[in-house]
Amino acid sequence: MKIITINIISFICLLTSITAVAEQPRNHKILDKELSDRMTAALLTGNSSLLTAAERLEFSQIGLGFNGVNGAFRRPQQAKSSQLYSFTANGAIDLKGYYLKGNFKFGESFENDVRFNSIMDPYRGTPYIIADTSGGNWKKQLYKTDFSLASPWFGGKVSFGLKAGLDVGRGAKMIDPRPQSNSNEITLLPSFALRFGNHYMGGNLRYRRFMETVNLILYNSAESQKVYLLKGMGQYIYDIFSTTERERRYQGDGLGWQLQYRYTNGGFGVSCFAGYDNYSELTSDIESNRPRQRGRLYEDVYKAGMEISVISEAATHLLKAGYDKTARSGREIIQVFNSSSDVNAWVTDSEAPRRSEVSVSSVDVSYNFLFKDLETGKVVWDAAIEGDYTDYSDAYPVMKSNISYDSFEARLSVMRNVTLNVDNDLQLKLLGGIHRTWDTGMSLTEREPDDHVIAEGLVYPDATYLFSNYFSFGTRAAWEHIFRNGSSLLLSCSYGLVRSEHKLSRNTLSLGAVYGF
Amino acid sequence: MKLLSKIFLCALFFAVVSCRKDKAADEVYVNPIELHLSYEMFGKSEQFSTPLSVQLTNITEQIFKTVSTDLMGNVVLDELLPGEYTISVTGSLTPEQVEMLTGEKTDKGYNLGGFLSSIKLRLATPYSIEIPIIGQIPSTLVFKELYYCGSRTATQGTYRNDGFFSIYNNSDSPVGLNDIYIASLENYGGLGTAGPLWPGETQGAYENVYAKTVWKIVAGEKHIELKPGQAVVIATMAAPHNLDPLLNPSSPVDLSNADYEAYVVSPTNTYTNYPAQDMKLAFWPSYAYLWRLSVFGQGMVLIKATDAQFAAFETVTLPQEFQDAFEEEEYWLCKKIPNSFVVDAVDLIQNATATNTKRLHYSLDSGYASVGGTYLGKSVIRKVSGVISGITYYQDTNDSSADFEINDIPLSR
Numbered sequence: 001m002k003i004i005t006i007n008i009i010s011f012i013c014l015l016t017s018i019t020a021v022a023e024q025p026r027n028h029k030i031l032d033k034e035l036s037d038r039m040t041a042a043l044l045t046g047n048s049s050l051l052t053a054a055e056r057l058e059f060s061q062i063g064l065g066f067n068g069v070n071g072a073f074r075r076p077q078q079a080k081s082s083q084l085y086s087f088t089a090n091g092a093i094d095l096k097g098y099y100l101k102g103n104f105k106f107g108e109s110f111e112n113d114v115r116f117n118s119i120m121d122p123y124r125g126t127p128y129i130i131a132d133t134s135g136g137n138w139k140k141q142l143y144k145t146d147f148s149l150a151s152p153w154f155g156g157k158v159s160f161g162l163k164a165g166l167d168v169g170r171g172a173k174m175i176d177p178r179p180q181s182n183s184n185e186i187t188l189l190p191s192f193a194l195r196f197g198n199h200y201m202g203g204n205l206r207y208r209r210f211m212e213t214v215n216l217i218l219y220n221s222a223e224s225q226k227v228y229l230l231k232g233m234g235q236y237i238y239d240i241f242s243t244t245e246r247e248r249r250y251q252g253d254g255l256g257w258q259l260q261y262r263y264t265n266g267g268f269g270v271s272c273f274a275g276y277d278n279y280s281e282l283t284s285d286i287e288s289n290r291p292r293q294r295g296r297l298y299e300d301v302y303k304a305g306m307e308i309s310v311i312s313e314a315a316t317h318l319l320k321a322g323y324d325k326t327a328r329s330g331r332e333i334i335q336v337f338n339s340s341s342d343v344n345a346w347v348t349d350s351e352a353p354r355r356s357e358v359s360v361s362s363v364d365v366s367y368n369f370l371f372k373d374l375e376t377g378k379v380v381w382d383a384a385i386e387g388d389y390t391d392y393s394d395a396y397p398v399m400k401s402n403i404s405y406d407s408f409e410a411r412l413s414v415m416r417n418v419t420l421n422v423d424n425d426l427q428l429k430l431l432g433g434i435h436r437t438w439d440t441g442m443s444l445t446e447r448e449p450d451d452h453v454i455a456e457g458l459v460y461p462d463a464t465y466l467f468s469n470y471f472s473f474g475t476r477a478a479w480e481h482i483f484r485n486g487s488s489l490l491l492s493c494s495y496g497l498v499r500s501e502h503k504l505s506r507n508t509l510s511l512g513a514v515y516g517f
Numbered sequence: 518m519k520l521l522s523k524i525f526l527c528a529l530f531f532a533v534v535s536c537r538k539d540k541a542a543d544e545v546y547v548n549p550i551e552l553h554l555s556y557e558m559f560g561k562s563e564q565f566s567t568p569l570s571v572q573l574t575n576i577t578e579q580i581f582k583t584v585s586t587d588l589m590g591n592v593v594l595d596e597l598l599p600g601e602y603t604i605s606v607t608g609s610l611t612p613e614q615v616e617m618l619t620g621e622k623t624d625k626g627y628n629l630g631g632f633l634s635s636i637k638l639r640l641a642t643p644y645s646i647e648i649p650i651i652g653q654i655p656s657t658l659v660f661k662e663l664y665y666c667g668s669r670t671a672t673q674g675t676y677r678n679d680g681f682f683s684i685y686n687n688s689d690s691p692v693g694l695n696d697i698y699i700a701s702l703e704n705y706g707g708l709g710t711a712g713p714l715w716p717g718e719t720q721g722a723y724e725n726v727y728a729k730t731v732w733k734i735v736a737g738e739k740h741i742e743l744k745p746g747q748a749v750v751i752a753t754m755a756a757p758h759n760l761d762p763l764l765n766p767s768s769p770v771d772l773s774n775a776d777y778e779a780y781v782v783s784p785t786n787t788y789t790n791y792p793a794q795d796m797k798l799a800f801w802p803s804y805a806y807l808w809r810l811s812v813f814g815q816g817m818v819l820i821k822a823t824d825a826q827f828a829a830f831e832t833v834t835l836p837q838e839f840q841d842a843f844e845e846e847e848y849w850l851c852k853k854i855p856n857s858f859v860v861d862a863v864d865l866i867q868n869a870t871a872t873n874t875k876r877l878h879y880s881l882d883s884g885y886a887s888v889g890g891t892y893l894g895k896s897v898i899r900k901v902s903g904v905i906s907g908i909t910y911y912q913d914t915n916d917s918s919a920d921f922e923i924n925d926i927p928l929s930r
Contacts, residue, residue: 223675224891237579240867242813242891255536278536298539329539334577336601336637339714341838350599350639354541398545398598447579 030490030516031417031427031480033059035379039309039318046258046275047204048148049161049193051099060091063514071506073470073498076461077122077129079111079138088514097152107142114138116228116458118179118214118248120169127232127330127356128283128295130216130248132225132241133453136175143168146187153195161204163189169212176218177225177241183212193260200262205255206277212250216241229285231295232330232356233396233403234444234459238451252281252297272306292346293333295355300327316379318368323361330356357395364388373419382415392466399445403463407437411472422482429476429494440467470500487517547638549595552586554606556629556650557618560590569608569629569650572884572918574869575600581869599639603875605883606631606648607916615652627652628914632879635720651880655913656861657688658697658819661748664896664927665810665865666888668768675892676765677809680753681772681927684734684819685899686743687911694741696823697860698799699751700728701808702816702876703851705835712876713839715853723878726818726859727833727851728800730808732779736797746908749776750928753808755793769894769927779808799827802847812891814865816876821860830854856881863917865897884918896927 036057065088070081085108092101115135116122122129146165153159169183191204218225224242231237258275279299285292305322331353335346366386370379388409395402413431420426442463446455476494483489496508552571559565568585571592575581577600586592608629615623631648638644660682667677682699686692705712714720715727734751735741743749752775758768778793780786786806798804810817822830835849862881866874868889875885886897899911900922912920924930 223673237577240813240891280537296539298537300536300538331539334600334637334639336577336635339712339720339839341714341716341836344713344838349601349637352542352545352599352640353539 029425029480029482029488030061030514031425031478033057033061033516046163046189046206047161047191047193047202047260048101048163048189049150049159049191049204050200050202050260050262051101051148051150051161056092056094056099058093059516061089061514061516063088063090063512065512066510068509069506071498071504073465073468073500073502073504073506075123075465076115076458077117078114080113082109082111084109099150100147101149102147103145105142105144107140107144109138109140109142111138111140114173116230116454118173118177118181118216119212119250120171120181120183125299125326125328125358126250126281126283126297127230127328127358128250128297129230130179130214131228131230131236131454131458132177133457134175134177134225136173136178138171138173140169140171157195159193159195161189161191161193163187163191163204176220176223177227178217178219179214180217181212181214183210185210198264200260200264202260202262203257204260205257206275208252208254208256208277208279210250210252210254210281214248214250216246216248218242218245228454229294230454231332231396232358233394233399233401234446234454235356235396235399235401236447236454238448247286249284249286249291250281251284252279254279254299256301258303267309267311269309269311270306271309272304274304276303277301287346290345292335293348295333296331298329298331301325313377314372314374316368316370316372318366318370320364320366320368322364324364325361326359328356328358329354352398355396355398357393357397359393360390362388362390376419378417378419380417382413382417384411384413384415386411386413399447401444403442403459403466405437405440405467407435409433409435413474424482425480427476427478427480429474431472431474433472435468435470435472437467437469464502468500468502468504470498472496472498487515490514490516542640544640545598546595547597547599547640548643549593550597550644550646552592552594552646552648554586554590554592554631554648554650556608556610556652559610559614563614563617564588565590565608566611566614567608569606570919572605572607573597574603576603577601597638600637602636602638603632603634604636604646604648605633605879605916605918606650607883607914607919608650609914610652618652625654628655628916630879630883630915632875632883634875653880653915655687655915657686657690658692658743658821659685659687659861659899659911659913660817660819660863661685661687661911662896662898662924662927662930663817663863663865663886664770665812665814666890666895667812667892668765668894669892670765671767675812676758676768677812677892678754678756678807679758679765679768679770679772680808680810681750681770681775682817683748683750683928684743685748685911686745687913689745689905689908691742691744694743694749695735695738696821697734698731698820698822698827699734699796700726700731700800700818700820700852700854701810702818703727703729703835704811704813704815704874704876705839705849712874713835715833716836723856723876725853725855726816726862726877726881727853728818729815729851730804731800731820731827731852732808733797733799733827734777736795751775751777751779751796752791752793753779753810754788755791756789767894772928781806781808800832800852802850803845810865813867814887816862816864816882818854818862818877818881819860820854820858822854822858826858861913863897863921880915882915882917884916884920886917886921888923894927896924897921898924898927898930 065086067084087106089104116131118130144167148163150161165187167185172180186209188207189204193202224240227241228236256277260273262271281297283294302325308319310317332355334350336349338347368384371381373380390407393404411433415429418426474496478492480490492512494510499505573582610627631650662683752772755772755775755778757771757773758764775793777796780795831853833853864875864877864882864885866885888895902912
């Protein structure tokens with residue numbers, strides 16, 4: 001905790017000091033920055049050296065946020081309701097040609113009625129989760145910090161960059177068995193960019209290291225609890241948890257790469273990228289002070305995308321397309337206990353590959369039309385149409401258990417920027433969408449003939465959620481005020497509703513206040 | 518620029534070769550295993566009268582499978598997932614087959630049993646498994662009922678002072694009790710894992726039992742015998758548990774009529790000494806006044822030995838490397854008793870998937886008994902095999918998995 005606190009304080013000092021050393025003209029407008037982020041999102045997916053090729057917007061922002069979610073339309077391991085309170089600090093500065101950008105976020109969340117889960121994020125990809133039946137309320141703290149550094153163009157042709165991030169999470173459930181989880185993730189993305197006239201090429205590596213430890217504690221050890229050691233697609237082995245504490249550890253690392261290309265000519269720009277990430281994570285239990293390996297997750301992520309922008313005085317057209325494929329497999333490690341006095345430990349006897357197999361492929365296409373005020377150059381209207389196609393499959397072939405579906409989601413949004421006067425802007429946004437699934441299929445072989453807890457509490461409700469057709473609606477209102485000293489304040493409020501064909505709904509309310517200086 | 522190209526190519530190469538893949542295996546099941554079981558001439562030159570039953574437990578996956586052999590003892594084990602297995606075999610010989618074997622006329626058949634533990638089956642590996650089968654005449658004195666898991670109180674608290682064991686004369690002749698001991702075996706090690714391997718023993722085939730607590734049932738010299746069909750009840754605490762509001766009215770049992778009680782005679786023992794006969798504490802170095810079994814179960818044995826024989830049993834200490842520094846030295850002491858002194862044995866284990874925690878040799882118990890949970894207020898009880906001349910005989914095939922069933926109301930039968 002001390003290290004985290006020192007990191008937080010150092011980071012805030014860094015962000016506030018940016019203002020002091022900045023000498024160049026600054027644009028404090030928060031809505032402008034939001035637009036800028038959207039315009040460069042495809043280009044900057046991991047390559048901070050390409051910040052050199054984008055508009056070097058300097059800014060300092062701090063913000064407070066609230067995000068509340070509730071409703072019955074949810075996956076079974078998600079909270080029935082949750083409240084997240086957050087503090088953010090972001091900033092960027094150009095230091096003699098070196099562009100430095102940093103983000104910090106602290107969040108404290110209260111998640112109510114979470115079931116079948118013992119880790120910070122049950123949907124992060126691992127099939128190896130210890131599930132209990134008691135459920136309960138979680139309290140979590142999240143710390144996210146990252147910085148990106150881009151060098152100047154050396155010789156006018158080459159730039160280097162580095163992005164680094166640290167995510168720390170702590171969370172605990174308040175009822176037996178009580179998981180207390182600590183997670184840490186470090187990411188490092190060294191990058192480079194080359195410029196040949198209007199052509200930019202870049203590449204970056206991505207290294208990721210993750211660790212999560214979960215201590216399950218029984219305050220009332222006299223009352224033993226059945227826990228399910230999930231392995232994927234409703235399969236598990238169980239254990240009677242009766243000691244006061246047991247520990248599970250997840251440790252993984254991964255390496256990936258991405259290549260980017262960008263061409264600009266006047267108002268025309270085209271960007272594209274392709275990348276691959278490989279990740280492997282070992283799951284172990286600590287039983288009677290002896291580590292026992294349970295399984296290893298293998299994850300491959302393939303990503304590609306492109307973006308075409310046509311910018312004129314009157315309008316901007318933005319066309320995006322992306323492809324994303326994630327393949328995960330779970331390799332179970334069969335360990336046996338060697339009780340001889342010279343070993344007295346769990347040793348690996350063999351491994352069972354590809355027990356759990358998950359594949360998610362998606363294609364998304366979107367078109368944005370941004371209409372500008374010819375006098376001010378400000379974006380007045382922003383209309384977008386988006387479509388996502390997803391092909392999902394989760395299988396545990398040995399036990400003849402699988403679930404699969406195809407889905408398509410279409411979204412339409414319209415945003416209106418209104419200049420109230422010189423110092424005040426108002427932004428209103430409406431969006432709606434529909435989600436349709438087809439080719440749904442499911443088969444489950446239950447592990448125990450007389451225990452249907454996992455099947456009825458986790459697998460079947462999840463299938464109902466995943467197979468659901470639903471529509472979504474959302475709205476956002478944001479008001480920005482520019483103070484006389486040039487700083488600005490943005491107050492925003494957004495509401496989202498998702499309602500399924502089963503008449504189940506999910507509501508999201510977000511409130512935010514951001515001060516830019 | 519050449520340098521940059523090299524750096525880029527090296528980085529790309531590094532990224533690609535660093536990929537770790539979960540390569541699929543050619544098969545998901547282990548190679549089929551042709552198993553042949555025989556006992557003396559049966560399974561070789563003679564057929565068994567009934568197929569042998571083979572129970573496989575994949576401890577790793579918690580999967581159970583039961584198959585039967587043909588009459589010559591052959592069976593193919595297929596569609597087995599890799600993992601650590603226990604295999605138990607049960608069967609029987611008719612009195613006529615025993616007569617063929619011994620050449621002597623008899624009206625008693627044999628129980629056949631075999632057990633192998635710690636069998637590691639892997640993919641793409643050929644296996645040849647031999648399971649030795651033994652035949653035994655059923656015991657005369659048997660455990661009829663064992664209640665060890667404890668009960669809940671009205672406020673959902675836990676209570677485990679109400680344990681008991683009933684011992685039954687399952688033969689057609691009187692059996693003396695004076696040289697009979699009842700013992701609970703060591704249960705060191707973590708839950709769900711095989712216990713420590715004692716020096717000189719083979720995992721799954723112990724030649725001795727290692728008792729933490731031993732009681733001589735009859736404390737005095739007066740000759741006590743059980744008639745055929747007669748039982749005695751041995752209580753942890755011979756109290757009216759479900760009648761006394763100060764005990765546990767939610768307990769399923771009233772043990773005030775128990776025959777014997779495990780009462781530790783000591784000036785510092787503040788527990789009530791109820792009217793039941795006190796057994797004689799023969800061995801319990803780390804005694805704690807109340808002889809309460811683990812609610813997850815422990816191996817239980819009946820031992821027949823003279824005082825001199827019992828005195829000759831060795832007291833052994835668990836090897837240092839298995840010991841937990843937080844326990845006193847006495848905690849690790851056990852009485853080492855050869856299997857040949859064991860009259861009856863029941864391996865009580867946590868649940869059906871914990872067969873790797875079995876301590877007993879298959880010649881003592883090729884299976885296990887379990888209520889499958891803790892504080893359930895249930896017992897395990899032997900199944901009735903028949904009634905002859907008004908005497909009830911209980912099933913004793915030397916396989917507790919087959920011989921016992923769960924009794925929802927202990928002491929009700």
